[in-house]
Amino acid sequence: MRESKHLSEEGIAEELPEGQIFQARHLSKVYQMGEVEVVALRDVDFTLHKGEMLVLLGASGSGKSTLLNILGGLDTPTNGHVQYRDLVLSTANENELTIYRRKHVGFVFQFYNLIPSLTARENVALVTEISDNPMTAEEALELVGLEDRLDHFPAQLSGGEQQRVAIARAVAKRPNVLLCDEPTGALDLETGKIVLRALDTVNRQLGTAVALITHNAAISALGDRVVQMSSGRITESTYNAHRASMDEIVW
Amino acid sequence: MTPLTKKMFRDLWHHRGQMISIAAVVATAIMTVLSMRGVYESLVTSRDAYYETSKFPDVWVQLERAPESLRKQIAEIPGVASVDTRVSFLATINLDQIEKPASGLFVSIDNPDAMLGRLHLRSGRFVRKWDRDKVMLSEKFAITNSFEEGDSIEVVINGQLRAMEVVGVAISPEHMYIVPPGSFFPDNEAFGIVWMGRQTLSALDNMESAFSEAVLTLQAGAVEEQVKADLDELLKPYGGRGSYGRPMQISHQYLENELKQNKTMGTAIPAVFLAVVAFLLNIVLRRLISTQRQEIAVLKAFGYSNADIGRFYFQFSLVAVLVGALVGLFVGVWLGDVMIEMYKEFFVFPNLQYKLSGSLLFFALLVSILAATVGALGGVRNAVALPPAEAMRPQAPARFHPGIFERMGLGTYLSAATRMVLRNIERRPMKSILSALGVSFSVAILIIGLFMFDGVEYMMNLQFNVAQREDISISFNRPLTPDVELDILRIPGVAVAEPFRMVPARFHSGHLKKEAGITGRSVAHELQRIITADGDIIPLPLSGIVISKFMADHLQVRRGDRVSVEILEGRRPWREVEIVEVVEDFMGVSAYMEIGQLHRLVGGARSVSGANVKVALGQQEKVSRTLSDLPAVAGVASPRSTYEIFQKQMSEGLFIGIFFLIGFSSVIAVSVIYNGARISLSERGRELASLRVLGFSKREVAVLLFAEQGIITFLAIPIGWYIGYLLSQAIALSLITESYRIPLMINFDTYVYAAGITLIAAIGSSWLVRRRLDRYDLISVLKTRD
Structure with missing residues (x-):
């Protein structure tokens, strides 16, 4: 059986092949919405590589958010196997998932989800205080160009700035992977670009793998690879011959 | 049902946890109003009717002996409506079935239909003036000792043992609360009222054609003070002990005190609960409205008016309040019944029932609707003020500042x-402050409730274990020479006998005056001691007088001052005496002197009026019996048995009291913390x-x-302790009476319990x-906009 390939006796998986961070096999997810069953993922195979910038494209309801949530340990698949390095996420318990989120993965959402009662610096510190080898809150905010907004509360920051605080907060723990669900969805063009540039910087400078969900095809040029989803399946996976820089992107 | 009404019920259902907790607070408020105030009203109504129909007197006076012919002169005092005279005294009752000595207040009856303070017959018949050896007993005493008509009861009057036939059981408006002399707690087993035909009773006490007590009613508009002054003047040659009005009549005083307490608690407790209701509705509705911004905008966009929206949220809070009020109504009426039954244990009425008056019900509904309105006001104003376009946008992020620590x-x-x-x-x-205040009231309510028990327990313990250490206390029916001590010591089983003299007196300071007995004792005596509220023992001084703080306050005198003392017996001398100590005691109004000093003060022959006795182990019953049979002994009492009865009654009361207190306190703590946490979560x-x-x-x-919530609770606990302490102090002050004063003594345990119960409710x-x-x-959660 393919699922058990990476599983040892104790249920702890063998390391993934060199260069891979995530591996998902035959992944499916069915939601029970009242009396209706909604199939969000159908038999998806998926791999994410170290340091990769991946763009996930698809219409709303195509399953890309579900995939991302399962990779991030926020949700569990109905069927199939999903593994992060030596941790099998599909069978991990609540505690293992909490530790996994705490140490290895960073999230950025469309709505910034900052803590309104904490300043930019403190929002980042919230994470660095519980991580093993974090950068300082100041370093993380400098990385996203907010070194002069350290002591501002969310209510004193623009949407773009808030989203960059969210990115700084996600990367401060030096995660191996950054999962971004429509991070520019609520932003205008110019602000969106600043946010994407911050993600680009994180990926290039820290070597953090980034999985970026968007329904804006123009952004796809930014990725090393573009995965297209539709009706819960991966319909296309292509490598960009040339990964564009931020300045080349227009939409 | 309009769509808006449907929405209201669905919203109520959705927030049912919060609504139920608020309704519970309302229910408690209404329950306490209807029970406590309802009981108060029922007691007042029954009492007033009872006083009215029984011709309850306005003024009482006890004296040594006056000829019956004086009655006419009393009736002629301006302002007096009617006069009744009696013979009354304390005497011993022999009861085979109980170990301790029993005694009774023996009161004469002339004409049961024409008397003032008319008796109400419970069973059997009235005794008549000429009836020989027939008695009527007070109801509680008869029931407790299982006396029925036809039974025989042995009484010892002036050393004569007489068997009397019980012909009836009755109750009296002057004895709705019956306490043995010197106690403040009923002892239905060992003390009761015995009514006897005037002729027989007078003969037994050598009081033929004479009386030792007069009671009067006053004409409308009469000045009571003037009547009392005239009366005292008239009775001076006859050993008048000083007349007093209803406020000083023991039974009336206890009932009045109870009523006062009921009225205060029945107002204060519901007020606290209703304030909590208003606060909770306010925070819950504000939050509800801020989560329903968009819905409100849509409703407004569809053409619903501000009034419609306002009415919606107002009705929302009204439903919660009315549901609570309805529950409170049923529980309150039930509890009122229960409380009335508890009152019947202590106060005897001819016909006492819990009656809920329409006006009280109306008042209760009105205040709960008021609480709903006040609570809804803030939130509704926000909802109404919101322009639709703005309401449709999400709320701006909340603003924060660095906190005080930073x-x-x-x-x-x-x-x-x-x-x-x-x-x-x-x-x-x-x-935050109001939440903390709310929770602190949950602590405070427990403290004020438990303090009553702590204070009374403390008082009783000091009184019966430190101050009164005698096994038996006897009173003589006439003055005896001091060497009676030797006679008592000769009785087998008696270890120590300490005779004392009690002299009725009136203290004067300027225009202020106060009646009190002066107790004279030897400085070598050890059974009875003078104690302060702190439990300190004050040695009896060799000269001068020690008086209760209650009297010192009344007379506006201090230690070192001199007061005039009018002795109310014998040749009734007036003397000056120095106050050498003022003692803050908590039972009765007392004055103490060295016995030799007292003899000199009174003049005439040295005499004693009673003795405190300590007996050898296991000899109590035997010695009591021997003492009761002595001709000169009017009454034999055992302080310890009083204390035991008190403790038994107390522990039962404590159990019920604590049950309700924990309920009250938890309702507040749970509703404040639960709603606070729910709103935080939202x-x-x-x-x-x-x-x-x-x-x-x-x-x-x-x-x-x-x-x-934890920080709020922890802040609330010391605040609650403090509020509880202050309220207890206020209650203690409001309950200061001549008979007893509850010391402000709160046990450490009480603070711990109060905090503990609130913490458990919070957790x-x-x-x-x-x-x-x-x-x-x-x-x-993360994918939706706020």
Whole structure:
């Protein structure tokens, strides 16, 4: 059986092949919405590589958010196997998932989800205080160009700035992977670009793998690879011959 | 049903936890109003009717002996409507079935139909003036000792043992609350009222054609003070002990005290609960309205008026309040019945029932609707003020500031999580303060309730274990020479005998006066001691007088001052005496002197009026019997048995009391903390979900959510202790009477219990919210806009 390939006796998986961070096999997810069953993922195979910038494209309801949530340990698949390095996420318990989120993965959402009662610096510190080898809150905010907004509360920051605080907060723990669900969805063009540039910087400078969900095809040029989803399946996976820089992107 | 009404019921259902907790507070408020105030009203109505139909006297006076012919002169005092005279005295009753000595207040009856303070017959018949050896007993005494008509009862009057036939059982408006002399607690087994035909009773006490007590009613508009002064003047040659009005009549005084307490508690407790209701409705509705901004905008866009929207939210809070009021109505009426039954244990009425008056019901409904209105006001104003376009936009992020600790420069020591908690508390200081105040009342209610028990227990313990250490206390029916001590010591089983003299007196200071007995004792005596409210023992001084603080306050005198003492017996001399000590005691009004000094003060022959006795182990019953049979002994009492009865009654009362107190306190604590936590969860749900995504465990997130309620609870506890202390002080002050004063003594345990019960309620309510937090769907929270 393919699922058990990476599983040892104790249920702890063998390391993934060199260069891979995530591996998902035959992944499916069915939601029970009242009396209706909604199939969000159908038999998806998926791999994410170290340091990769991946763009996930698809219409709303195509399953890309579900995939991302399962990779991030926020949700569990109905069927199939999903593994992060030596941790099998599909069978991990609540505690293992909490530790996994705490140490290895960073999230950025469309709505910034900052803590309104904490300043930019403190929002980042919230994470660095519980991580093993974090950068300082100041370093993380400098990385996203907010070194002069350290002591501002969310209510004193623009949407773009808030989203960059969210990115700084996600990367401060030096995660191996950054999962971004429509991070520019609520932003205008110019602000969106600043946010994407911050993600680009994180990926290039820290070597953090980034999985970026968007329904804006123009952004796809930014990725090393573009995965297209539709009706819960991966319909296309292509490598960009040339990964564009931020300045080349227009939409 | 309009769509808006449907929405209201669905919203109510959706917020049922919060609505139920608010309704519970309303129910408690209404319950306490209807029970306590209802009981108060029922007692007042029954009492007034009873006083009216029984011709309850306005003025009483006891004297040594006056000829019956004086009655006419009393009746001629201006302002007097009617006069009745009696013979009354204390005497011993022999009861085979109980071990301790029993005694009774023997009162004569002339004409049961024409007397003042008319008796109400419970069974059998009235005794008549000429009836020989027939008695009527007071109801509680008869029931407790199983006396029925036809039974025989042995009484010892002036040393004569007489068997009397019980012909009837009755109750008297002057004895609705019956306490043995010197006690303040009923002892239905060992003390009762015995009514006897005037002729027989007079003969037994050598009082033919004479009386020792007169009672009067006054004409409308009569000046009571003047009548009493005239009466005292008239009775001076006859050993008048000083007349007094209803406020000094023991039974009336206790009932009045109870009524006062009921009225105060029945107002204060519901007021606290209704304030909590208004506060809770306010915070709950504000939150509800802020989550329903968009719905309100849509309704307004569809053409619903501000009045419609306002009415909607007002009705929303009204439903919760009315549901609570309805529950409170039923429980309150039930509790009122229960309380009335409890009152019947202590106060005897001819016909006492709990009656809920229409006006009280109306008042209760009115105040609960008022609480609903006040509570709804703030939230409704917000909803109405919101322009539709603005309402459709999400609310701007909340503004925060660095908290007080950070402004003090302590910020670097606080983790980001701690700062979150502190800033949330500080962001809405009013809400935090009111929440803390609410919780602190839950602590305070327990303290004021338990304090009553602590104070009374403390008082009784000091009184019966420190101050009165005699096994038996006897009173003589006439003055005896001091060498009676030797006679008593000769009785087998008696270890110590300490005779004392009690002299009725009136103290004067300027125009102020106060009646009190002066107790004279030897300084070598050890059985009875003078104690202060702190439990300190005050040695009896060799000269001068020691008086109760209650009397010192009344006379406006201090230690070192001199007062005039009018002795109310013998040749009735007036003397000056120095106050050498003022003692803050808590039972009766007392004055103490060295016995030799007292003899000199009174003049005439040295005599004693009673003795305190200590007996050898196991000899109590035998010695009591021997003493009761002595001709000169009027009454034999055992302080210890009084204390035992008190403790038994107390522990029963304590159990019921604590049950309700815990209920009251928990209702407040749970409703404030539960609603606080629910609102926090609703306001900060996405914040907490973010933390979960960032790698915080469920536990850590729960700690962050409940830290705020936890801090509020911890702040509330000392505040509650303090409020409880202040309220207890106010209650203690309001209950100061001539008969007893409850010391402000709150046990350490009480503080611990109060805090503990509130903490348990807080933890319980957090647990309810924690379950909800655990079920939170991380993803859906984060993906929606606030």
